[in-house]
Amino acid sequence: MNKETGEPEKPREPGLRDRKKQRTRQTLSDAAIALFLERGFDQVPVADVAAAADVSKPTLFRYFPTKEDLALHRIADHQGEAARVVSNRPPGQSPLDALRAHFHARLDARDPVTGLNDDATVRAFNDLLYSTPSLLARLVQYSNHDRDALAEALERTGGADELTAKLASAQIITIHQTLAHENWRKLTSGRTTDEALPEAHADADRAYDLLATGLARL
Incomplete structure (x- = not known):
């Protein structure tokens, strides 16, 4: 900003x-x-x-x-994405509202990072990622970078104190990972992205509603 x-x-x-x-x-x-x-x-x-x-x-x-x-x-181009969404949100929009809207937009775009993409190459890559322990372990380190960047953005632009920003960012990044994994599981069960999309949106809303209940001050 x-x-x-x-x-x-x-x-x-x-x-x-x-x-x-x-x-x-x-x-x-x-x-x-x-x-x-x-x-x-x-x-x-x-x-x-x-x-x-x-x-x-x-x-x-x-x-x-x-x-x-x-x-x-x-997936390197998504590094720090949550922090960028928070930092560049329109005036008057809360961090959680900005992140919720962004995740829904990524679902509609079938962004591979959401797990909701049934392109054969993307599916093969996600299958590789989620079935290889060393890749999942390395992904945790990527997530730690995202968590720290988001915490800094929440503290700097969202008015949160340091501890609240850290706690919030840890929950938000973990939720994004969990939603992506669940979306991948939907596709591995044989559903198409069109079939899974409404439930993926509902899952995202449920996740952000839970966040809003506990993080209402952000």
């Missing part, structure tokens, strides 16, 4: 060097995910990923510190 105008700040466009790095990271991640989906995450050594992308292992590790990061790069 721009402090002078009160308008949401526009993200800065990356420079040429950053765009080249982004393309390289995307190429490496795409090569890795293709192998993971074909053979299974635990059956693919990092050396095979490097060979498929035609880079050395040291080069690969400069872009991705861990093997798990190669897979989770697919």
Whole structure:
């Protein structure tokens, strides 16, 4: 949020060097995910990923510190999303209302991060994610970053004290993860996204109603 105008700040466009790095990271991640989906995450050594992308292992590790990061790069653009929603919400809108509206919008858009997407490739990736313990463990670290960023945004723009912001952000991020997992379970049971969408919206409302009951001061 721009402090002078009160308008949401526009993200800065990356420079040429950053765009080249982004393309390289995307190429490496795409090569890795293709192998993971074909053979299974635990059956693919990092050396095979490097060979498929035609880079050395040291080069690969400069872009991705861990093997798990190669897979989770697919959701990297959602890092800090909840904090951005809170920071850039319109004047007069509460943090919870902004986050609720955003989650509903992502459901309608069939955003893969909500778990409600039955594209074959997205389904295969989510199946890989939710069935691989090391990926789920690494996802927790990603979630911790989201939790801390959201807590800072709630404290800075929502008027919450530090502890309340931390408690609230922990609950909100956990709810988003739980809803995404439940939506994935709906699809694995054989339902289509169109069939599961009304219940997914109802689940989201139930979750945010519970949050509002306990977090009414935000």
